Amino acid sequence: MKVSQLDVAKKYLSLVQSASCRNLKINLSLRDIRRLLSVTHCEASGVELQDHTPNHSTYRTVDRRDNTQGYIKDNVFAVCNSFNAMKNSYFEQTKVTGELAHTSREDTKKIFKALSEL
Numbered sequence: 001m002k003v004s005q006l007d008v009a010k011k012y013l014s015l016v017q018s019a020s021c022r023n024l025k026i027n028l029s030l031r032d033i034r035r036l037l038s039v040t041h042c043e044a045s046g047v048e049l050q051d052h053t054p055n056h057s058t059y060r061t062v063d064r065r066d067n068t069q070g071y072i073k074d075n076v077f078a079v080c081n082s083f084n085a086m087k088n089s090y091f092e093q094t095k096v097t098g099e100l101a102h103t104s105r106e107d108t109k110k111i112f113k114a115l116s117e118l
Contacts, residue, residue, distance in 0.1 A: 003037045011037060015062060015071050025070030032073055036062050039078035044087075047080050057082035 012033050019026040037060070041048055049060040059081040062071070067088075069075045079087075 003034050007037055008033045011062070019071050025072060027070075027072050028076065032076075036076065036078045042080040042083055043077040044079045044083040049078065049080055055081060063087065 008030050012028070012030060015028065015033070016026055018024075037051075039049065039060075042058070047058055050056065050058050051060050053059060057080060061079055061081050061084045062076050063079045063084045064071065064075050065077060066075055
C-alpha cells in the first residue's frame with residue numbers, strides 16, 4: 001500500500017491534537033507515522049486493516065500500548081478499530097493502565113480474542 005505525504009501529514013496532525021487534548025507527549029517522526037500507515041494487518045488481532053470506512057471494525061487506528069504514556073515510538077502500534085475500542089472499554093472498566101506495555105504480540109492477540117468473547 002502506497003502511503004501519500006498528505007495521509008502522513010493528516011495522521012500526524014490528528015495524533016498531535018489527540019496528544020495535546022490528553023496532555024501527552026508525542027515524539028513520532030513523519031517516518032514513524034508512514035510506517036504505522038503502511039502496516040497491513042492489525043498488530044493485535046492479525047485482521048487485515050482498511051482505511052476506507054471510519055468506525056468500521058477493521059479501520060486502521062494508532063493505539064498506545066500503555067495508556068499512561070504518550071505517542072512515543074516504542075509505545076504505539078497499528079490496530080483495528082474494534083481492538084482499540086475493546087481495549088479502551090476494558091481499561092475504563094477495570095482502571096488498569098499500562099498492561100499492554102510489555103506484552104508480546106502473541107499475548108496481545110490472546111487478550112484481543114478474550115475481549116472479543118466477552
